[in-house]
Amino acid sequence: MWRVLAARGFGGLTLRAVAAELGATTGLVTHYFPSKRALVRHALEVLDRRSAGRPRPAEEQAGTVSGLVRLRAVLLDLLPLDGPARAGNRIWVGSWDVALADPELAAEHAARYRRTRERLAGYAAEAQRRGELPA
Numbered sequence: 001m002w003r004v005l006a007a008r009g010f011g012g013l014t015l016r017a018v019a020a021e022l023g024a025t026t027g028l029v030t031h032y033f034p035s036k037r038a039l040v041r042h043a044l045e046v047l048d049r050r051s052a053g054r055p056r057p058a059e060e061q062a063g064t065v066s067g068l069v070r071l072r073a074v075l076l077d078l079l080p081l082d083g084p085a086r087a088g089n090r091i092w093v094g095s096w097d098v099a100l101a102d103p104e105l106a107a108e109h110a111a112r113y114r115r116t117r118e119r120l121a122g123y124a125a126e127a128q129r130r131g132e133l134p135a
Contacts, residue, residue: 001043006087010094013039040098041105047088047095054085068132071123078116 004017015036019026033039054077065073080089099106127133 001039001046002087002091005043005091005094010040010091010098013043015039037102040095040102043091044095044105044108047091050084051088066126067130068127071120071127074120074123 001013001018001021004013004021008017013036015029015033016026018033018039019029022029029039033042080086095105096109099109124133128135
């Protein structure tokens with residue numbers, strides 16, 4: 001699935017293309033993924049798990065840094081600075097187009113962004129309280 005996404009994007013992610021990449025039948029793929037929508041959802045769930053499993057230096061420094069230093073570290077953690085993170089980011093950005101036609105997926109994307117904004121706002125507020133950022 002990842003090789004198909006990397007080569008063709010979400011537009012080229014089809015049950016047939018995944019089956020061909022696996023050297024399997026389309027029937028085998030549809031046993032696990034009855035539709036393209038199910039395949040897309042699975043791809044994004046896997047991407048979430050991979051992203052969550054990435055090393056996050058800012059999280060490791062949680063008790064030792066605060067304020068603007070912590071906000072900067074968290075922002076750097078979000079950037080796709082290595083090969084796997086860049087590949088995941090390409091897939092993530094490609095999923096935005098798919099979400100335009102899928103209200104449920106769009107709602108999930110909105111929830112992810114809301115959580116990220118809330119987390120960043122908390123770190124920015126801490127930096128403001130410390131006088132490191134203007135209010």
